[in-house]
Amino acid sequence: xxxxxxxxxxxxxxxxxxxPSPAVMVEAIQASxxxxxxxxxxxxGAGGEQGMAGQRFWDVLRPLNLRVLPNTxxxxxxxxxxxxxxxxxxxxxxxxxxxxVIGEHDTLQPDVFGLVEAARILIADGFQVFPYTTExxxxxxxxxxxxxxxxxxxxxxxxxxxxxxxVYGLRTLRAHxxxxxxxxxxxIGLPSHAAQAMELGYDAVLLNTAVAxxxxxxxxxxxMAQAVEAGRAAFLxxxxxxxxxxxxxxxxLGMPVFS
Amino acid sequence: MIIVVNGKECTIxxxxxxxxxxxxxxxxxxxxxxxxxxxVPRAARESCVLREGDKVEILAPMQGG
Numbered sequence: 001x002x003x004x005x006x007x008x009x010x011x012x013x014x015x016x017x018x019x020p021s022p023a024v025m026v027e028a029i030q031a032s033x034x035x036x037x038x039x040x041x042x043x044x045g046a047g048g049e050q051g052m053a054g055q056r057f058w059d060v061l062r063p064l065n066l067r068v069l070p071n072t073x074x075x076x077x078x079x080x081x082x083x084x085x086x087x088x089x090x091x092x093x094x095x096x097x098x099x100x101v102i103g104e105h106d107t108l109q110p111d112v113f114g115l116v117e118a119a120r121i122l123i124a125d126g127f128q129v130f131p132y133t134t135e136x137x138x139x140x141x142x143x144x145x146x147x148x149x150x151x152x153x154x155x156x157x158x159x160x161x162x163x164x165x166x167v168y169g170l171r172t173l174r175a176h177x178x179x180x181x182x183x184x185x186x187x188i189g190l191p192s193h194a195a196q197a198m199e200l201g202y203d204a205v206l207l208n209t210a211v212a213x214x215x216x217x218x219x220x221x222x223x224m225a226q227a228v229e230a231g232r233a234a235f236l237x238x239x240x241x242x243x244x245x246x247x248x249x250x251x252x253l254g255m256p257v258f259s
Numbered sequence: 260m261i262i263v264v265n266g267k268e269c270t271i272x273x274x275x276x277x278x279x280x281x282x283x284x285x286x287x288x289x290x291x292x293x294x295x296x297x298x299v300p301r302a303a304r305e306s307c308v309l310r311e312g313d314k315v316e317i318l319a320p321m322q323g324g
Binding site for chain 1: 265266285288289290291292293296297298300301316317318319320321322323324
């Protein structure tokens, strides 16, 4: 797939949060064969072993030579998200930003009004925006009008592991924007969810908790990678449509008559 | 003077943002800064003058989803 002119061979984007240890995170990233990992920004303490957690995290991640996609997680306003994006661009030295403007505490649902506004501002400032959005068609259109070249609709709420809550909506979004790279971001809990997103024709999936929170993150990372690959292959293979009644798969022509 | 760094009061003698980062041992680290709620790019830290009670945010890489 191509996003903002960059070719990505892996269709699995992986988060870096919530792993039991940095070593397990690295192992999971390698098992997933991902090329893009999401990262974030937080306050850095001044001096001392305790205070330099951010530098240590970066020292672990940097040698993997992956493309990083910084997020604006936790931002609830356009102003916060834009400011965080600018700071992320300097820290990570990338124009890519996973734009999150959160509108609701319980569901972490995107504030799509703020999202469109922040996307416009950031694109004018030279950012390449990956908007975390819903499957809403009208919002998708506004984001594309703003200059987004990729859309990242949620499958279900962040960290819920519920899979694809609105398959109809996701399918409709895919059908309306056949040329736009679409990534299901958030809510994937199982490889079957990831495969389903890919079978719908989505270009990639972005997930974190499903791998980091599994009992064996590297094994789950590999399972997710296999699911994404299988789902993509199935989509390209043009699957049969479901039907209500049985249809014999074994030819009936030439059946013997025994009575 | 007292500057509020990442929400905590901090007594420093530097008068610029760049000077403060040196004083805090963060000058060579991978960070981004904001002063009074506005982003201060690396190149502008030297000319960013601090005054008593100013608020500074210093952000660093962190795990994210």
